[in-house]
Amino acid sequence: MNVETRLLPPGFEDLERFVATWDHPDFNARRAWRGGLPMEDIRDFYETMRHRADAALTLVEQYPFEQMPEEIARLYRLVLALAHASMATEIHGCPRAPYAPYPDKLTVTRSFSIFA
Amino acid sequence: MGNDQKISLHAPANESYTRKAGLLPEPVSLESYRSQAFYELERDRVFGRSWLTLAREEELPEPGDYLVRDIEVLGASVIVARGRDGTIRSFHNVCSHRANQVAWERSGNATRLVCRYHNWTYRTDGRLIGVPDEASFERLDKAKCGLTPIATEVWEGFIFVNLERNPSVRLEEFLGGMGDYLKGIQYKYADNPITIEAHLDCNWKVACDAFSEAYHIPAIHANTIGKTFSSQDNKFAHILGANFFGPHRSAALYGNPDYIPGEEAHVERLAYSAIDSANVVAAGSREEMADYLAHPAVNHPKAREWVHDVHAIFPNLHIDTGQGGFYTHHFWPTSVNTTRYEVRFYMAHALDARARFQQEAYLARVMEVLLEDLSNVKRTQRGIDSGGKDYMVLQENEVMIRHSVHHVERWARAQTVQEALA
Numbered sequence: 001m002n003v004e005t006r007l008l009p010p011g012f013e014d015l016e017r018f019v020a021t022w023d024h025p026d027f028n029a030r031r032a033w034r035g036g037l038p039m040e041d042i043r044d045f046y047e048t049m050r051h052r053a054d055a056a057l058t059l060v061e062q063y064p065f066e067q068m069p070e071e072i073a074r075l076y077r078l079v080l081a082l083a084h085a086s087m088a089t090e091i092h093g094c095p096r097a098p099y100a101p102y103p104d105k106l107t108v109t110r111s112f113s114i115f116a
Numbered sequence: 117m118g119n120d121q122k123i124s125l126h127a128p129a130n131e132s133y134t135r136k137a138g139l140l141p142e143p144v145s146l147e148s149y150r151s152q153a154f155y156e157l158e159r160d161r162v163f164g165r166s167w168l169t170l171a172r173e174e175e176l177p178e179p180g181d182y183l184v185r186d187i188e189v190l191g192a193s194v195i196v197a198r199g200r201d202g203t204i205r206s207f208h209n210v211c212s213h214r215a216n217q218v219a220w221e222r223s224g225n226a227t228r229l230v231c232r233y234h235n236w237t238y239r240t241d242g243r244l245i246g247v248p249d250e251a252s253f254e255r256l257d258k259a260k261c262g263l264t265p266i267a268t269e270v271w272e273g274f275i276f277v278n279l280e281r282n283p284s285v286r287l288e289e290f291l292g293g294m295g296d297y298l299k300g301i302q303y304k305y306a307d308n309p310i311t312i313e314a315h316l317d318c319n320w321k322v323a324c325d326a327f328s329e330a331y332h333i334p335a336i337h338a339n340t341i342g343k344t345f346s347s348q349d350n351k352f353a354h355i356l357g358a359n360f361f362g363p364h365r366s367a368a369l370y371g372n373p374d375y376i377p378g379e380e381a382h383v384e385r386l387a388y389s390a391i392d393s394a395n396v397v398a399a400g401s402r403e404e405m406a407d408y409l410a411h412p413a414v415n416h417p418k419a420r421e422w423v424h425d426v427h428a429i430f431p432n433l434h435i436d437t438g439q440g441g442f443y444t445h446h447f448w449p450t451s452v453n454t455t456r457y458e459v460r461f462y463m464a465h466a467l468d469a470r471a472r473f474q475q476e477a478y479l480a481r482v483m484e485v486l487l488e489d490l491s492n493v494k495r496t497q498r499g500i501d502s503g504g505k506d507y508m509v510l511q512e513n514e515v516m517i518r519h520s521v522h523h524v525e526r527w528a529r530a531q532t533v534q535e536a537l538a
Contacts, residue, residue: 027476031483050382061469076469083477086383087484091339097484100491106483110311113465114472 008078009059009071015052015078018045022081023074026116028108030077034084035096035103042095046085053079065114073115080115133358133515137365137522143507144521148528149319149500155452157528162431163189163449165533167269167276167283167290169433171196174273174307175223176204180240183223184209188456189449190279194266195219195229199241204270206277207242207263218263229263238263271295273303284533291429292537294364298427302408304441309460310479314490316457318497320432320449321521323457326489327434327445328426328516330355330369336492340485345423347372355513357417362537363430363523367516368416371423371439387477405439413437428516430523453497457490 007016021037022045024030034042060076063069068076088095096102134141148154170185182197193209195218211218211231218231218238228245229238237246242263250256267278269287276287288295316323326332330353333345346353356368377384408414414437415422424438434445441462448456461482466472499505510518523536530536 027479030476031480046383050386053383053386057470057473065469065472079469079473080476082383083387083473083480086381086477087480090381090384091481091484093339097340097487097491100487104487104491105314105316106312106486106490107314108310108479108483109313110309110460112310112463112472112475113308 006071008075011059012052012056012075015049015075018049018078019074021045022085023077024081025077026108027080027111030081030084032103034081034088037095039088039095042085042088046082046089049078049082049085053082076115133355133512134518136358137360137515137519139515139518139522141510141512143509144518146500146506146508148521148525149321149497150452152452154528155319155449158449158524159189161530161536162524162527163187163279165278165280165284165527165536166431167278167287168431169274169276169429169444169446170194170206171275172273172303172306172309173204173270173275175309176275177307178225180225180227181223182219182226182229182240184219184221187279187448192279193217194277195263196268196275196277197229197240199239200227201241203241204268204275205241206266206268206275208266210264211236212244212261212263213247272299272301273306285537289537290533291361291364293361294366294427294429297359297361297366297413298435301411301413301437301442303462304405304408305462305464308465309444309462311458311460312483312486314457314486315450316455316490316493317453318455318493319453319500320447320455321524322493322496322500323455323490324428324432324434324445324447324520325517326493328367328428328520329514331511331513332489336488337485340481340488344372344375345370347374347421350421352513355515356415356419356422358515359416360519363527364428365516365519366413366416366425366427368419368425369423370419370421373421383477387474405441408437408441409439411437426516428520430520431527453501455493459486 007019024033056075056079060072063072092098168187171183175183176196176198179198179200179202182195185194185196187194195207195209196204198204209218211233213234213236216231216233218229220232226240229240235248236244238244242265244258244261247253247256247258267283269276271287271291330345333353334342334351350370353370356370358365358367414425424436427435427437429435432447436443443459443461446458450456463475466475527536
């Protein structure tokens with residue numbers, strides 16, 4: 001794979017299979033997407049990503065937010081998505097809160113100033 | 117010793133919270149939660165006469181900044197604007213010409229507010245300064261045709277409005293002892309409200325009640341926050357204390373001081389490893405918080421096993437002061453059985469990737485908690501509307517609900533605000 005088509009930084013090629021499903025532009029999308037996935041997909045991502053998250057953060061934190069190359073930003077968005085996957089695996093034991101409708105009626109209308 | 121042998125682990129020895137609130141442990145009528153007639157009384161006598169919060173001053177940092185907020189129960193669209201002189205004012209978003217909506221954007225910065233219908237032009241202090249084809253208006257007195265002002269006062273950074281043409285009381289009198297109690301709290305990160313909204317299928321008080329007690333936490337929030345808001349020593353999340361000031365009230369909630377994430381909570385541990393914060397629903401670090409935490413109203417009992425306070429400003433604002441900062445809830449009636457709910461978590465601007473990740477994990481968990489509460493309110497409203505019950509029975513630690521309903525009913529019956537506040 002040449003540099004132009006690389007989705008993630010070197011050393012994280014194994015996570016590229018998750019990009020299509022887990023890379024989303026904002027908090028609302030990350031949360032909504034997780035709630036609609038089968039548990040085995042969530043667990044697959046979670047079990048892989050949780051072992052890579054610390055190394056990913058070590059790399060990402062070397063870049064100021066406003067000067068992040070796209071492949072670094074994409075890796076970071078996968079780490080952010082891990083927070084949502086963990087809601088399913090560490091809290092509910094299923095993709096979303098039991099007895100709650102999906103899609104639900106909660107939305108973030110003003111998000112974080114960085115990586116909304 | 118079982119909990120059934122005591123009213124509360126934490127109530128003063130010879131006094132229950134209920135009696136401290138000036139109330140009795142009687143069943144509470146459900147009528148105010150489902151009656152159209154009562155809703156109309158609330159419209160006119162509660163929301164129509166109270167001081168209501170629409171924003172914080174940090175949302176209008178520059179002269180010319182304005183925002184538009186709705187008060188659906190009153191049918192009002194309100195422009196809140198910081199004038200060129202720096203003063204914050206509010207107006208009905210209604211053109212003096214033929215009552216069209218002036219500001220169509222939800223926020224902005226402008227030296228002029230122009231009604232697009234006929235281009236009538238107003239300054240941000242409400243003055244009418246431009247009328248196209250003015251000569252064709254016989255006897256137009258522009259000085260009398262400014263935007264209709266709404267009484268506005270700023271208290272501790274919160275922008276309050278009163279929709280009475282001539283407010284019965286000033287804000288200071290309305291807040292009374294609650295204003296003194298909360299005065300001087302440092303509202304950390306007040307310029308960064310992460311805002312969540314939901315439209316709910318319940319009366320506004322059903323939503324408000326859901327955030328007024330911790331009794332439900334070990335049950336409905338067992339997986340999300342059950343272990344942080346209760347423990348073997350306090351299985352039912354008894355509150356630590358409560359204070360009452362006229363129609364306003366405050367309670368300190370119990371938090372498990374010894375909570376640590378379980379072995380399998382890998383991501384939770386990762387998120388909270390980089391920042392020393394005291395609870396999974398805290399977003400700030402301990403050092404930043406020392407002065408804020410020292411305020412008498414923040415963790416009033418100064419208990420080690422404290423997680424956050426609920427300060428309820430009548431009728432529909434909760435200011436929660438927690439370990440990592442504050443957050444606010446608003447419960448806006450949109451009909452007798454629907455509500456627009458807003459919650460704002462005021463958080464630091466993350467300085468690095470780990471801090472921002474911690475915030476994502478924090479907000480993700482918060483959303484799961486909110487979902488557990490808010491997906492339940494429809495069930496409660498349906499039960500109320502069914503007529504299957506006419507009363508609810510409340511325990512000691514639900515005193516915030518009892519106090520809220522009592523004062524809403526009092527205001528709905530009172531001919532004057534003075535009578536309501538007496």
